[in-house]
Every structure is written in structure tokens, then in C-alpha cells.
Amino acid sequence: MSLTSVEGNAGGDGRGRRMADLDAAQVAAWLQQNPEFFETHRDLLSQIRLRHPHGGRAISLIERQVTVLRDSNRMLEKRVADFLRIGRDNDALSMKMQGLAHALLGEREPSRLPGLLCAGLRRGFDVPFVLVRLWADVNLPETSQGPVSSRLRQWADRLDQPFCGPAEQQDEIVAWFPDRGQEVASLAVMALRAGNETQSFGLLVIGSHDPNRFQSGMGTVVLEQLADMAGASLSRALPARQVA
Template identity: 80%
Template sequence: MTRPGRTGRPCADAGCPRLARPRSDGPCGADVFAGFTMSFTSLPGGSPRETDERRRVDALSADEVAAWLQRNPEFFESHRDMLSQLRLRHPHGGRAISLIERQVTVLRDANRMLEKRLADFLRIGRENDALSMKMQGLAHALLGERDPARLPGLLCAGLRRGFDVPFVVVRLWAEVNLPEASQGPVSASLQQWADRLEQPYCGPATQDEILGWFPERGQEVASMAAMALRAGNEIRSFGLLVIGSHDPNRFQAGMGTVVLEQLADMAGASLSRALPPKESA
């Protein structure tokens, strides 16, 4: 028997599978190599299982990859060399950097933000401490004054000097034994508006009647805070304390009013000493 593929002649062996098939134009060896070639060219496709796995990997979305990494945070512990191979865009420039460099940059930026917030907290704390000291000093001055007639002037001077507000006025409409400068006609509508104030008004200086309390300077007031003066827990007010500023943003709607509320309570308690005593029932 001649070995297939060596001579190109058909096999003479009766047991050769070549004789069991219909005769073809090519030699037996050609068919064998043709079959081998067909099998070889099919290798890159892999098995159906490998093909399905490859398709599943190709179909993974970025969100799925991110979710998988979140579920497997130890992945880079066993693949540490990948950390130096990953490249990311620099947040402050166009050049590419490694993942580790990017993490350092992100942490550095976060640290700067935390330092800024800490500096802001410290600044606000110092400002609050200074404000508290000023409030305490003003309270001592008002409570230590024995002559009620001097209270309005003492209050206004203390606010101008210690709280950097150029416009301060106290206007009372109750019957009090105080200087006429702090008293004057006040419309019923403005008195009712003051009675409805549950907290200080902060915003634009648009009330013409109030602006008229600042002779020749009312047009300079851009924003103001108006506080109703009450005696104790009384609902009705007996006057208004108004402070104004050239800055339209100094007093704005929605700003914190805790300090202003404390100031209103302190001023109301001090000035109420000039109110006539209530008649007992």
C-alpha cells in the first residue's frame, strides 16, 4: 500500500476509506489535507461556549464593569500591575496620567476643599465670638442704665459703633416717658404690620413711612432689618427697631435672624421699663 499524500496515486488497499466513497478527481491525500485545512481554519472561532463567553464580555457596559468592581474591591489586590497600566485624563490638563496619580490628585483636591471649609468654620466661629461679645457688652450697658430716658440713644449708639450699621432708629407709639426723638406719629397699618412680625423683617427698604424716619438720608438705605419691640410675651408691639445699610445685600430675605431676634428681645425688655405700669384688675 502506498502512503497517502506521497505519490498522488489512488490507494490500492481495499480497506482504504477512499475506496468506500465515490471517486473524486483528486487523490486521497488531497482530501485528507483539505479536511485538515478546514479544521485549522475553524480554530480561531473557538468552541460555541468560548464564543458565547466572548460575546458576553464584549456586551458588558461600563456600568456593569463598575458594579462588578464595587462588588469585588479586592480585584486590584491580585492584579496590582494593572494599576500602573490604567491611564486617565488629568483633571487640570489634557495629558494622561496613571490611576495612582489620579487618585493622588483627587485626594489633594479633596484635602484643599476640606481645608477651605475648616478655614471658613474657624472664621465664622471667630465672627460669632466677636458678635457675642458685642451683644453682651450692649446688654450690660442697657441693663446698667438707670435712666430710661437715655435708653433709646444708648441703644442706637451701641448698634452704630459695635455692629457697623450706619442707620439705626427706634420709633415708639406707646405712651412712654421717653425723649420725643424716639416717638412720633405711626400709621395704624404700620403698627398692625409690626404686630404680625413673628421674626425680624429683612429685605429691601421699600416702606416709605419707615424711610421717612431717617431725615434727609432715607434714600441712602438700600436694605434694612425691622424688629418689633414687645414687652415680655405680649403679642402687641409698642415700637420698632430698624437698622439699615447702604449695601442691598446686607439684609436679605431668608437670612438667619437668630441674632436679630436676640437683639429685639433685649431692646424690648430694656425699653419696656419706660412703659406705664399695667393697671391691676
């Protein structure tokens, strides 16, 4: 198809019939197949007037193309900036995880590990509520003492990835926060295991005032790494018969 052939078939009705014979897709296809068109009709580039995308005034086709390219560049610059920010955030998170791991590995007294873990998470990861609950009958700092239902222990054994969601779904766990449980809006709950054991020996719980801080469907890779690190470290604080 060519523009001239369509115009020749239009007959005497003139411009109205010629425009009716062409649609936008045909015009676009013809221009793609004839890229030399604007080379031989350079004056059209400055004569065609288009509406400015960010205002009502008319601009030339060249100006419009420059505007499109500028907008595209701004979008690319924003994406690059987002990637750089995410990279910096990931680097900072990696350094915090490494620092916490070093602190746990360097602690020679197992009874101090729960407190060290909780303090490190509060300080380095900006979480207001952190506690460790072990099934062991030992008095460890920062470990909530008291009964744990068999239902919750069974639930922890089945927990193959961290639970993230509203605190109201975990009434028993929220009750472990003394005098402040009503302030916890969302939770991340991780089962603690020794090595490759399938049975859990406790829970690591992180809470937030923000109901959207921990929610179902969020990424849990970092939390899973934290649970593995905490489980490996805290298993040293358990009686030997429980980690055999």
C-alpha cells in the same frame, strides 16, 4: 458574571464584541466584587493611563488616585476653615450682644436707653442707620418724634418675626430717617414688646446702604434676640401705664 466568561462568549469577533458586552456599571460592579484583581495584576496600576483632571497630560492610575485624594483633602480643609471662621464670627457676635446687654442693664436712667441702644448698634454691629420709634408721647434721645399711622401700629402688633427687605416697601418708616432716607436701601424692622406682651409699643429699625444686607428669607435668630433684649430694656423708658 466574570470578565473571562464574557470574553469567552465574545466569539471570534474579538475585542469589539467583548467591549460591547460590557458597560461601565458592569465593570465597576465586577471590580467591587473582586477587590483582589489589582493585587494579582499590580502591573496594570502603572500601565493604565488616564487624563489628568487639571491638564491634558496622561497619568497613571496611581497618580490619578493621589490627585483625587489631594483634591478631596483640599475640599475638607476648606470646609474646616469655613467652620472655624463661622465659629469665630459667632463668638465675636455673641461677645457684642453680651456687651450691649451689659450696657443696657447697667444704665440707671431710662431716658438714655434709646440713645445707648442706637449708638451701640452703630458702633458694634457696623450698621449706618439705626432708630427707635416708640408710641409713647415722651421726648427721648434718638427717638423719632411724630405721628405713626394706625396701619403701621397694627402691622407692628402682627409682626411675629423681624421684617427684612427692601426699604422701598416701608415708605413711612424710611421717612423717619431725617435727610438721609433716600440712602437707605434695605431694612430690618423689629417690633418692641414688654415681656410676653403681644401688643407692641414701638419699633427698632436698622438700615443699610446695601440692598442685599437685609433681605427676605435671611436668618433672623440674632435679630429676634436683639428685639427681645431691646424690648425688655426700653420698656423701662415708658410711662408705667403703658407697661402695666
